[in-house]
Amino acid sequence: MSFDPIDHDFERGLHNRRAILGDAWVERSLAGANSFNAEFQNLITRFAWNEIWGRPGLEQQTRRAIVLAITIALGRWEEFDLHVRAALLGSDTNRLTPDQLKEVLIQSAIYAGVPAANTAFTHAQVILREVGPQIGYELAPLTPYATWHPGIGHAARSAGQPALHYTIRAPRNGKVPRHTVVLSHALGCDLTMWDDLANLLAEDCRVIAYDHRGHGSSEAPAGMYSMADLANDAAALLRELDTGPVVWIGLSLGGMVGQELALRHPSLIQALVLAHTTSGYTETAREAWRQRIATVREGGIEAIADAVMGRYFHEQFRIEHAATVARFRRRVVSTDAAGYIACCHAVGAIDTTARLGAITAPTLVIAGELDQGTPVEMSRTLVDNIPCAQLKILAQASHLGYVEQPQAFTLAVREFIGAL
Missing domain, CATH: 3.40.50.1820 (Alpha/Beta hydrolase fold, catalytic domain)
Structure with missing residues (x-):
């Protein structure tokens, strides 16, 4: 029996990681690896990105929403920003529209608290202003008086x-x-x-x-x-x-x-x-x-x-x-x-x-x-x-x-x- 030098769990995880976060981010992360954190990079690539993101039981958009909700609840804003940007710029199979992102943030207000959702909206708007031209989205002025529940009309x-x-x-x-x-x-x-x-x-x-x-x-x-x-x-x-x-x-x-x-x-x-x-x-x-x-x-x-x-x-x-x-x-x-x-x-x-x-x-x-x-x-x-x-x-x-x-x-x- 021959020895296969390829770590398939790592390779599968790396493939998923690139698909979700984008090549540029992953390349920066790999380039920043060193003798202190390389094993941690290996661990999260195999377990987070292969063991979890590699499971077919949920669509990638759903997994994105789960990650965003949890990072809001825990106040992990660096991770939240990473996944917001990746979600807005993702591929057709895993992208979230600004309206879908908004729904995640609004629901988080109920389950994670209004202050957490308020911070999430602040972070998300910064990213939307940055990537809006790339995705054809503009943060236009709108008074709260002119809004209504989309499920009611x-x-x-x-x-x-x-x-x-x-x-x-x-x-x-x-x-x-x-x-x-x-x-x-x-x-x-x-x-x-x-x-x-x-x-x-x-x-x-x-x-x-x-x-x-x-x-x-x-x-x-x-x-x-x-x-x-x-x-x-x-x-x-x-x-x-x-x-x-x-x-x-x-x-x-x-x-x-x-x-x-x-x-x-x-x-x-x-x-x-x-x-x-x-x-x-x-x-x-x-x-x-x-x-x-x-x-x-x-x-x-x-x-x-x-x-x-x-x-x-x-x-x-x-x-x-x-x-x-x-x-x-x-x-x-x-x-x-x-x-x-x-x-x-x-x-x-x-x-x-x-x-x-x-x-x-x-x-x-x-x-x-x-x-x-x-x-x-x-x-x-x-x-x-x-x-x-x-x-x-x-x-x-x-x-x-x-x-x-x-x-x-x-x-x-x-x-x-x-x-x-």
Whole structure:
């Protein structure tokens, strides 16, 4: 058996060290080795850079974030500066963007303390000013008053009547939006039901979510509402925000509003996603909506809350995800009762079937195979009557299929938008 003079642990570690910190830094470090510290250099190259950084269990970007967080917590600022500079100038496989670096520092404020994060921001800004021209990044002036949570978006209320509460998420990639997407929620819900999808689509799209009149933080005008009222609300909001044609994603009530919006204001619609919705009810179903209104008038929304959850979610989901069901139940019962009743009137009276042929926008219809409120047959009616429509049926999904089957719902939406 021959002796191999190559120390493979050292060579592998040195390769990883160069990939993470850059050749220039490693060369300076090796050139500075001497009889006192050379063994230490050998040790950290083999153990830190081979034994740890050589493990495939975490992506290199994740390991960078871990190192930055630990050096912040321990106040190892020389090491922190080294890894910040290397992270910003790294390769495609291990680089952190300034925004990703910012997220590491902000999270460190909670777990390592605000003073440590404050020092980290000071150090990071010095390095960003140094390497900014190389990576195309500029530290531009920005007042704290003009910032908002990127996972929630900029919140505001429309100037029209009724005033609608809405949020806007700008594309996180900093580029011109690929599309403007509007998310329209179900009866008894609010814009927060869309948070996960909104944040995902905001990678490269401008995303607007809003509360229908009578819901969430939007106003609840007196009197009964029609679907035309709700569609005109949406149109006024989109024109106020100067959106141009949008990709409308509406679930249940939101899907009904989307149909009416596309018929009344076609110039505002680029494409439609109509999920778990219908274009009309039978007389028996209309009577059920009238009965729901009467029950809420007499006993409040609490009187129907359990029955609504039974329609929103199938039994197995209710058993396995009780906390999620409880969250939606709290939202439903806290909805303004008069606004809820007024929207129930609009839903029960919907009748767009005969006009669907006038919708020219590409349309994706999503149905839940277990949906009792808007069965698959209702979705087939939409597809049969909208000229450019396609149908996606979600397995093991009831009325809130986006909540029950988020991955399948999201995949269908992303594939549809990607083809526009």
